[in-house]
Amino acid sequence: xxxxxxxxxxxxxxGAVGEEMLAILEERDFPCDEVRCLASVRSxxxxxxxxxxxLVVNVLTADSxxxxxxxxxxxGGARSLEFAPAAVRSGAVVVDNSSAFRMDPETPLVVPExxxxxxxxxxxxxxxxxxxxxxxxxxxxPLHDVARIRRIxxxxxxxxxxxxxxxxxxxxxxxxNLLNFKEIERKVYPHQIAFNCLPHIDSFLENGYTKxxxxxxxxxxxxxxxxxxxxxxTVRIPVVNGHSESVNVEFERPYxxxxxxxxxxxxxxxxxxxxxxxxxxxxxxxxxxxxxxxxGRLRRDFSCPNALNFWCVADNLRKGAALNTVQIARELxxxxxxxxx
Amino acid sequence: xxxxxxxxxxxxxxGAVGEEMLAILEERDFPCDEVRCLASVRSxxxxxxxxxxxLVVNVLTADSxxxxxxxxxxxGGARSLEFAPAAVRSGAVVVDNSSAFRMDPETPLVVPExxxxxxxxxxxxxxxxxxxxxxxxxxxxPLHDVARIRRIxxxxxxxxxxxxxxxxxxxxxxxxNLLNFKEIERKVYPHQIAFNCLPHIDSFLENGYTKxxxxxxxxxxxxxxxxxxxxxxTVRIPVVNGHSESVNVEFERPYxxxxxxxxxxxxxxxxxxxxxxxxxxxxxxxxxxxxxxxxGRLRRDFSCPNALNFWCVADNLRKGAALNTVQIARELxxxxxxxxx
Numbered sequence: 001x002x003x004x005x006x007x008x009x010x011x012x013x014x015g016a017v018g019e020e021m022l023a024i025l026e027e028r029d030f031p032c033d034e035v036r037c038l039a040s041v042r043s044x045x046x047x048x049x050x051x052x053x054x055l056v057v058n059v060l061t062a063d064s065x066x067x068x069x070x071x072x073x074x075x076g077g078a079r080s081l082e083f084a085p086a087a088v089r090s091g092a093v094v095v096d097n098s099s100a101f102r103m104d105p106e107t108p109l110v111v112p113e114x115x116x117x118x119x120x121x122x123x124x125x126x127x128x129x130x131x132x133x134x135x136x137x138x139x140x141x142p143l144h145d146v147a148r149i150r151r152i153x154x155x156x157x158x159x160x161x162x163x164x165x166x167x168x169x170x171x172x173x174x175x176x177n178l179l180n181f182k183e184i185e186r187k188v189y190p191h192q193i194a195f196n197c198l199p200h201i202d203s204f205l206e207n208g209y210t211k212x213x214x215x216x217x218x219x220x221x222x223x224x225x226x227x228x229x230x231x232x233x234t235v236r237i238p239v240v241n242g243h244s245e246s247v248n249v250e251f252e253r254p255y256x257x258x259x260x261x262x263x264x265x266x267x268x269x270x271x272x273x274x275x276x277x278x279x280x281x282x283x284x285x286x287x288x289x290x291x292x293x294x295x296g297r298l299r300r301d302f303s304c305p306n307a308l309n310f311w312c313v314a315d316n317l318r319k320g321a322a323l324n325t326v327q328i329a330r331e332l333x334x335x336x337x338x339x340x341x
Numbered sequence: 342x343x344x345x346x347x348x349x350x351x352x353x354x355x356g357a358v359g360e361e362m363l364a365i366l367e368e369r370d371f372p373c374d375e376v377r378c379l380a381s382v383r384s385x386x387x388x389x390x391x392x393x394x395x396l397v398v399n400v401l402t403a404d405s406x407x408x409x410x411x412x413x414x415x416x417g418g419a420r421s422l423e424f425a426p427a428a429v430r431s432g433a434v435v436v437d438n439s440s441a442f443r444m445d446p447e448t449p450l451v452v453p454e455x456x457x458x459x460x461x462x463x464x465x466x467x468x469x470x471x472x473x474x475x476x477x478x479x480x481x482x483p484l485h486d487v488a489r490i491r492r493i494x495x496x497x498x499x500x501x502x503x504x505x506x507x508x509x510x511x512x513x514x515x516x517x518n519l520l521n522f523k524e525i526e527r528k529v530y531p532h533q534i535a536f537n538c539l540p541h542i543d544s545f546l547e548n549g550y551t552k553x554x555x556x557x558x559x560x561x562x563x564x565x566x567x568x569x570x571x572x573x574x575t576v577r578i579p580v581v582n583g584h585s586e587s588v589n590v591e592f593e594r595p596y597x598x599x600x601x602x603x604x605x606x607x608x609x610x611x612x613x614x615x616x617x618x619x620x621x622x623x624x625x626x627x628x629x630x631x632x633x634x635x636x637g638r639l640r641r642d643f644s645c646p647n648a649l650n651f652w653c654v655a656d657n658l659r660k661g662a663a664l665n666t667v668q669i670a671r672e673l674x675x676x677x678x679x680x681x682x
Contacts (some may be wrong), residue, residue: 196626
């Protein structure tokens with residue numbers, strides 16, 4: 001590959017999303033000469049594979065970003081708040097996967113298939129939306145363009161990988177213990193997640209919603225259109241990876257179902273799987289490890305004029321996090337919005 | 342117990358629901374002197390426990406119902422169509438758990454907490470609604486009484502016990518195999534159910550909906566109010582027993598959230614679990630084995646005037662099937678609608 005002269009930092013390189021970021025940078029031949037892996041003290045000295053070499057993980061500090069052009073953050077909101085401004089001061093553009101800056105009016109919140117233009121007004125930080133929002137807005141964007149969305153009622157079926165590696169371990173351990181008639185331990189989730197489902201993701205707010213639910217409400221408005229009203233119920237289910245969503249959309253205008261299906265099939269980042277007769281519809285186990293957002297089960301909602309139901313599935317670690325972050329970084333470079341040699 | 346002189350038949354006595362029926366007849370000291378266990382040839386001669394005795398399972402035929410007062414059917418729609426009329430001709434009142442007669446205008450479709458009055462117009466058969474409908478209408482009934490429901494958007498999280506014992510085995514077997522890195526077999530469901538979720542319950546119809554989804558639409562209208570519009574997405578998740586539902590309700594009238602919560606808490610068959618700060622909300626693993634319908638996560642839907650979101654969980658084998666059937670049978674006796682000695 002030709003030298004680009006660019007250096008990318010990955011903050012949170014040993015986490016579930018960080019590992020996925022490194023994999024995607026490599027898969028997509030990302031135009032950078034150096035990748036700097038950063039993480040907490042706990043991971044100091046670990047080695048991670050990248051382009052056939054072992055990269056040493058260094059501790060994330062305010063001094064980590066000298067000569068870094070793009071810093072991809074996925075180390076939790078507290079670390080983003082602490083270190084993203086330092087990265088910007090060092091001259092890097094930050095693409096942040098935490099919720100820390102998402103609703104900051106100064107910070108663009110970007111899904112490249114939906115609002116790539118927002119990138120250009122960045123002031124050093126670009127926020128990556130929440131996983132459950134990203135996959136939904138990728139599917140909604142073409143629909144909104146033709147029929148104008150008025151209201152969305154969404155219920156989610158979210159995998160444990162969104163919580164991180166410890167949650168994936170907890171699901172596996174609880175499952176094994178239950179199958180062996182042993183006591184289970186609850187460390188990550190407040191209740192048993194194996195063979196159960198929890199209507200509780202992130203913490204509860206005064207209004208009765210969880211933060212996760214309000215992310216879907218507020219981020220959709222910011223990314224797609226402030227006129228769109230969303231109500232959400234977000235639920236954790238015992239799936240390892242891949243979020244599924246049951247989406248009900250009310251449009252302002254009448255629509256033709258076959259036209260919408262065709263439109264979705266040719267829209268960027270989307271794959272339509274919608275042949276019920278062949279039991280073809282999006283599935284978490286099939287979306288896991290893949291880049292697209294899958295949509296299916298498209299059908300007219302007979303309870304309301306101009307309304308539609310569909311089912312939407314994506315790999316929450318990839319399109320829901322790491323891939324979208326890398327796509328934003330790629331757009332930054334393509335638009336000449338980072339220091340280029 | 343005092344002799345009632347009544348004989349109850351259980352058709353499908355060795356299935357997941359049939360076993361639950363026998364357990365509930367015993368738990369509730371059901372006023373009958375004899376229980377006759379019927380099933381297919383495959384189960385002939387099996388013995389089932391009831392009131393400390395072993396009852397022999399006989400083959401279900403048209404001649405099985407002599408002297409039977411109440412026949413509880415849970416042997417599949419085909420067997421109900423074949424043998425329920427014979428039971429009626431023998432003088433029994435049939436309470437049928439299959440979908441065979443539910444939408445027949447001559448057949449009452451009953452949830453005792455919701456429309457017990459419908460029982461009295463029976464012509465020999467009373468239908469038990471679908472599991473996913475029953476728990477929802479128990480929760481909706483008090484809400485409809487005070488605020489008039491206009492429209493419902495529901496997404497379900499349904500356990501495998503609703504499919505039967507073979508599906509429970511399939512979930513366990515697939516889970517064990519996946520944890521041991523072995524190939525899995527798919528016999529009951531068209532796709533892997535372990536660590537996955539399937540937006541597909543029962544078969545698909547021409548309109549893009551599944552039969553399960555249309556049951557929620559049509560049965561809710563028949564039981565509660567034909568003016569109520571419902572749209573549903575029904576999803577199978579890897580939970581052993583207990584269905585969960587994310588329910589969005591639009592009312593005609595304004596409501597007070599605390600009043601609705603209080604109303605639900607004192608309504609029959611309902612338990613409110615709604616203290617998010619203590620992570621108290623309904624859970625499938627806790628509802629399993631219990632009689633009530635649990636509701637929680639009650640919160641105003643800010644996307645639409647007079648709308649509400651809630652989360653509703655029940656044991657689909659009990660309130661969703663066997664318990665509701667036994668409750669109907671108890672109502673029949675209480676109202677003197679079967680032959681009494």
